[in-house]
Amino acid sequence: MPKFAANLSFLFAEQPFPERFARAAAAGFAGVEYLFPYAWPAAEIAGWLRDAGLQQVLFNLPPGDWAAGERGIACLPGREKEFAAGVEQALAYAEALGCRRVHCLAGLRPAGVDEARLTATYIANLRHAADRFAALGASVLIEPINSRIDMPGYWLDDVGRAFSLCAAVDRDNVRVQLDLYHAQIIQGDLARTIEANLERIGHIQIADNPGRHEPGSGEINYPFLFALLDRLGYAGWVGCEYQPMTTTEAGLAWLTK
Ligand SMILES: O=C(O)C(=O)[C@@H](O)CO
């Protein structure tokens, strides 16, 4: 079986954030990920990780004004200075937390800006982030997210384009974060997509479809895909980014099966 990380923005959400670390460790997870660390001092989070014996696997770069509906700024012309400042903030957290992967949200498609300009801005910002994180030996990940159900208007909403943008950025430490829930909604054909692009996949996330609940609650054949990842020698993490149907612990039966 692959290595599973608990996404603390989704799992153990019955508890206040600081308490989720110990709950994840008690449930058998060795690693954790979550959307954003910035509301807490890095030293405090490092303490929660240390006390629980957990590895910090992933978090996101600052996304712009999340509360106002922004979902990243990497493709947005005119926001480059803010993007670069966010990279520096995330670098400090990654260093303090020993984290070697960050996800860079692309942003929502702005009205009236042509596609070539969005693509050029995105590639330039990603190169900047990749070069800064290379000093830490860390990877910058890009994730195709479905714009039909979960993130209407999201610019990077195509799996094939994520892999071709990853190639166009042309940095060894830029990889695709393949969230199999989003990929299933966007296009399906999950096994072939993994097999054809394995060397560009830096992280995997899971949830079943429909509903974004536990593996086994929907149409995706996760036992088949986990066996495929083992057979292909995938050495990365698999982040559990799903909404438990009842409680987190009750929903973890799929992990022990
Ligand atoms: O929504 C997802 O899927 C994610 O992985 C998030 O990091 C995007 O905000």
Ligand SMILES: [Mg+2]
């Ligand atoms: Mg995801």
